[in-house]
Amino acid sequence: MTTPPRTLAEALRARDDESLAGLLRARPDLLTPVPGDITQLATRAGTRASVVRALEHLDRFALQTAEALAVAPDPAPYETLLGLLTGDGRDDGEYRGDADAAIGDALPAALTTLREQALVWGEDDRLRLVRTARELLAPSPQYPSPTGLGPTVAEATAGMSPGRLQDILATAGLPATHDPVSAVTSLSALFTDRARMGELLDTAPAEALSVLDRLVWGPPYGEVTPNPTPPVKWLRDRGLLLPVSTRTVVLPREAALHLRAGRAHRVPEPQPPAVEAVANRDPQAVDSAAAGQAFLAVTTVEELLKSWNGGGPAILRAGGLSVRELKKTATTLDVSEPVAAFWVELAYAAGLLASDAEADERYAPTPAYDDWAELPAQDRWVRLATAWLAATRTPGLVGGQDAKGRALSALGPDLDRSAAPEVRHRVLALLASLDPGTAPAPETVLARLRWERPLRGASASAGDTTDLRSRIALWTLNESELLGITGRGALAAHTRALLDSGPAEAAALLAPLIPEPLDHVLLQADLTAVAPGPLERPLADMLSALADIESKGGATVYRFTPGSVRRALDAGQSAADLHAFLAAHSRTPVPQPLSYLIDDVARRHGHLRIGAASSYVRCDDEAVLNELLADRRSATLRLRRLAPTALAAQVDPASLLEGLREMGYAPAAESAEGDVLITRAGARRTPPRTAPVPVPEGPPVPDATLLGAAVRAIRAGDTAATVARKDNGTTDAPAASSGSLPRTTSAETLATVQAAAMTGSALWIGYVNADGAASQRVIAPVRVEGGFVTAYDHTADEVRTYPLHRITGVAELADDATP
C-alpha cells in the first residue's frame, strides 16, 4: 500500500513510463523544451498556457467533469463528483434515470482522460483538479463559470462585516456565533442541508422564488438598486443573495446547488450526440458521383490555370485578387464567386499558381503546373486533394472582413486559419466512421464536432454555427462535395483510401471511375461540335482554339463562329489543316455549312496586310526601283518592294534621303499629305517666347496693396513688442524684458488666457509654430477649449486658433496699450 500522492509531481512520479508517454503525446507542448525532471514537468503541466491548451482539447463531457470538479470541494471524493453531475437524486419533475446511468458509465473514462492529461490527480477518494485548471474553471465575476454557479458562501462573504453576518444568521433563523468563520460555516451548513433549506424556502414569498429562478442556472449575478424590492430584500437578509458590490448581488453556490437539485450542469452530455444520416445511398452511386465531381475539379483547375496562361490577374498591393478579378474568374469558370475563390485557393495551395514576382506582380501558373497537367486525371486529383487536406488557407473567409474591417480577398494574406486542417480531418474521420454510402445531416455533424471539441466559454446551444470551427466544418462539407471527396454527401471510397492507405491506392480506386478521354467529336450542321466526354489533350486544345465553348460538363459543346475560325487561322493553321483536322476527328461527315464557313473565313483572312515601315520610296518609274533594289549599296536601307512603284524602308526618312543621295539619286522628301517638302537652312524656330524683362537694381517697387499690408503688419508687430505689460507677479519671469518671448508655466498660461477670454482683454504671447519658428503676437482670446485658444490676432488681423501647448508664455498688456 503506497501512500497517496501529496502533489501532482508525486502523482506523476508514481505513473509508469507508458502513462507518462501518453501524457506527453496528449500534451506535446510539455516537451518543448524537454523538462529536466518530474517536478519540472509537473510545474510546466500546471502553467496557465499549457492548461488552457489541454482544456481546449477535451471533449465536452471531460470538460464538464473538470468544471464540476472545479466547483466541488478540493479534494473531492468520486461520489461527490458523480453527485454534481447526476444531481442528488431529488425528483425535479424530470425522469433522468437513463441519463444518470449514462453519466455513471462515462464518468470513469472521462476521469481517466483527465488523469492521463495530468489535469486531475489523486485517488478516487481524493480527486484533485490541478490548481490552474481550477482557477480557470472556477467562477469569478469577470469570467462566469460555464456551470453558471457563483462563488461559495465563504468566498462571497469574505469582505463582509461580522455584524452583518450575524444579522443574516438571525434572519435565517440560525443561532448567533462567536466569530465570522463559524458564522459562514453555519450558513453553509444551512444551505447544504436539504431539509432545512427546503423549510426556509417554503417561507419565501413567491416573487423571491421567481428571482431565484432567474439566477439559478446562471449567470448568478443580478443588479439591484440601493433600495431593493421586498423579495430581493427578503433574499438578501437571509444570505440567499450576497452583495458583491453596491449594485450587484450573487446567488451563492451552495444555495444554487440546492435549487438545482445538486447538479452542476443543466444538461450533462455524457454521450456524443449521434450523427444522423439524411440518406443511405448506394456506395457505388456515391463513388461514381464523387468521381464525376473529382474529374470536374481537375478540369476546372486546369481551365482556370489555362485562362491565366498568358499572365493572370494583377496582384493587389495588399496582396490577393481584387473583387473584380474574382468576379471575372467566376464568370470564366461559370461558377459563383465563393466557388471560384475555392478553386483559385485550391490551385494556390497545391502550388500550381503563384505570383510571378515581376515589377507589376501578376499571378501565373507555376512550372509545377506543367508537370501536374501531364499526369493522369486520378493523380492530378490526388495532388489537389492532399494539398487541400493539409492546407490552412480557408477560402470560405473570402468576401468577409477581418477584425480591422478590411475585406479579405482570395489569395490574399490573413486567410490562414491554423485550425483548418484539424477540423477538416475531424470531419472526414467522422464521415469515415459511418457506413459507406451514408450521407450525414450537416447540423448533426456540427453538433458532434462541438461535443468533441467544445469552445471554452461559448454557449452550448446547438444551433449556433457562427464560431470559426463550425464554419470551417461547414466549409469542409461543401468543399468536399466540390472536390469529389464526398459524393452526394457521403464519403467516397477513394477518399477513404486516401485517408487510410495513401495516394497510390486512392488513385487506383479513382482511375476506373474517370471517363476515358475520347479522340472524336460529333459535328453538326448548326455549326456545333459535341464532344460526348472528355477529349484527349491535343484534340481539346485544338478545338478550343477553333471553336467557342458553349456548354461544359460531362460533355463539351463547341460552337464554330467566324471569329473562332479566324482565331485558329491567326494561330497559324491553314484552311486545309482545319478541314483535315475536322475530317480526322469527326465521327460523322463534316457538314457543308461548316466547311463553307472555314473557306469563307479563310478567303478573307489575311486579305489586308499590316506591317511597320520607317519610311518609304515612291517612284512612278518601275525601272528606277528595280535598279535601286539591285544596287548592293541599298542593302543597309533594308528596302522591300510593296508594289511596283513603292518600296518600304526600315530606316528613318533622313537616313534614307542621305543614303539615296550617296548612291547618286536626287530624292525629294514627302509630307504626310504627299507634298514635296522644301528644306531650307536656318528655318529652325523656338516655340513662341516673350522678351526678357529688364533687371533693375534693388528690389521691385511694391504696389499699394502690398505696402498697406506691410505697414499693418509692422504696426501690429510693434504693438506686440512695445506694449507695456502688466506685472504678472513672477518677478523672475523674463516677460519684463521686452523683445524676448514671454515665458510662463502652462498652468499660468491657461489661467491667464481664460481670464483674458472672460474679460475680453488682449494678451501678448510667445508662440512657436509647427515649423519651430518662434514669434510674438498680440491676441484677444475669445474662447478656450480642448487645449486650443481661439482668439482675434491683432498681428495677423484675423481670428485664429492656437494650440495652448505651443504658447510659450503670456503676458497681459497694459490697459492703456490695448490696441
Next chain:
Amino acid sequence: MTGPLIVQSDKTLLLEVDHDQADACRRAIAPFAELERAPEHIHTYRLTPLGLWNARAAGHDAEQVVDALVQYSRYPVPHALLVDIAETMARYGRLTLSKHPVHGLVLTSTDRPVLEEILRSKKVQPLVGARIDPDTVAVHPSERGQIKQTLLKLGWPAEDLAGYVDGEAHPIELAEDGWALRPYQKQAVEGFWHGGSGVVVLPCGAGKTLVGAGAMAQAKATTLILVTNTVSARQWKHELVKRTSLTEDEIGEYSGTRKEIRPVTIATYQVLTTRRKGIYPHLELFDSRDWGLVIYDEVHLLPAPVFKFTADLQARRRLGLTATLVREDGRESDVFSLIGPKRFDAPWKEIEAQGYIAPADCVEVRVNLTDSERLAYATAETEEKYRFCATTATKRKVTEALVRKHRGEQTLVIGQYIDQLDELGEHLNAPVIKGETSNAQREKLFDAFREGELSVLVVSKVANFSIDLPEATVAIQVSGTFGSRQEEAQRLGRVLRPKADGHEARFYSVVARDTIDQDFAAHRQRFLAEQGYAYRIVDADELLTDN
C-alpha cells in the same frame, strides 16, 4: 459507354440521337425538359424552372425527374443539379387556387411562411381579399390570371384547381370522311384536353388547324378563335366547314370588315387590339357569349393587350397553337401562366420522318455585291445598311435564275421591301401581293396560284402567316425582317405542306455576302438549323454558271 444522355452543369441535357435507348430517354425527359435544339446527332434539352413546373402541373414529381436523369445519364449527374431540381419542383403546388363553397376563389397554402412571403409582396396585395384563415386568402375571381402571373414571377407558381366553366354547349363533330386525325394530332388533342388548358407546339404545315378542330369536337361548346389576320380567318372557316359538322352559318367572322358573332366566332388580333380614344372597343367580344373554349392561333404572336385580357379568361378552356414557343420579346412565361403550360410538342424532323410534312432542302445563296455597291454599302448610314445590301441588284439576277431553274414548279418569292418586290414582279412577270392589295384581290390571286394558273407569286411579309398554299414547292426569300427567327420558320412552313408527288420542297434564302444581311441570315437560320434543317450554302456565281 452507357446511357444516351449527358447532363451538363449548365442545366442542358445532351441526348445522343443514334443511341439505342435514345427514344426511351426522349420519352422520359420530354415532360420536364424543353427541346432546345434538334440537329442531326445530338439534341439539346434544357431544364428550366418553367419546364419543371410544367412537369409538376402534369403530375410528375421530382423523384421521377431525378430518376430519369440518373437512369439515362452517361456520367454521374452533378449533385447540385439534382438538389436544384428538387428545390425548384418543391416550389410548385405550395400554393393552390381553388373554389371555396362559401368564399369563392381562394388561394390556399400548405406552407404558411410562403403565404406570408407572397402576401407581403406589393404586387400580390391588390389582388387578394380577406384572410379567411391562417392558410387561406380570398382572391377576386377577376384576378385569377393576374395572380397566377404574379406568383410565377415571384417564383411560387400556384396550382390552379379552380376548374373551368363548360360554357354554352354547341354540338360539334369531326367529319372524318376519307381522312382522320393523324396520330400526333390525336395525342395533341388528348394532351390538351387532359391538361385543361395549354399550348400545342407543332411545325408549320403539320395541321394545327385540325388540332383546333379536334379540341372543339371534344369541348362541344361555343368557341372563340383568335387568329392573326383576315386571310387566316377565312382559311380557318374554310377548313372548319370542310372538316367538321359545322356549317357556314354557324361560323362568324369578326374582323375589320365584318362583325358577326356566331356559336363559333373567328376574330383577328388586329381588330381586338384596335384602340379608339384609349379603350379597346372590341374586347367585349370576349364577354359577348358564354364561350366554352378559346383558341389562340400563332400564340407566339399574341399581342400584349390580348395577354392582358386573357388574364381575365382563366375560367375558360384555352388552347394555344404555335410552331415555336420562341417569342422575340421573351414573354414565354406569360404564355405559360396565362394560356397554360406546353401540353404537346414534337420535333419537326420526327413529323417529317412520318411523312406528314414535306422534306425540305434549305439553301442559302450568297451573292457578291458589285464593286460599286460595296463602296456604296461601306458609306451607307447604319440604319440604311440592311436595306441596301438586302435589295442589291445582284439578288434580282439570282432570283430570276432560280425561278428559271424551277420553271413549272409553284414558286413563291418573299421579301421585305416593296420596291424590291415590285421590281422583281416586273422582271419575273408575276403579280405582287403586298399590304395595299385588297383582300378580294389577294384571294383571287391565291386561288389562281392554288389552281396552278399562276406559278410564280411575289409576296411581301403580309404572307408570313397562315396562307395555305398547298402546292408551293419552292420559296425564295430575298429579304426579311432583320434577324427574326420565327419569321424564317413561318416562311419555311409555307413549303412544308406535303406534296402530292412526294417532291422535296426547296427553300432558298438569297443573302449578300460580307454584309449584315449575312449576319441576320445566320441569326434567322439558327432556329431552323436547331430543328435539324441544315442549310447548304452555295455561291451565286456557281448557281448562275450552272444555269
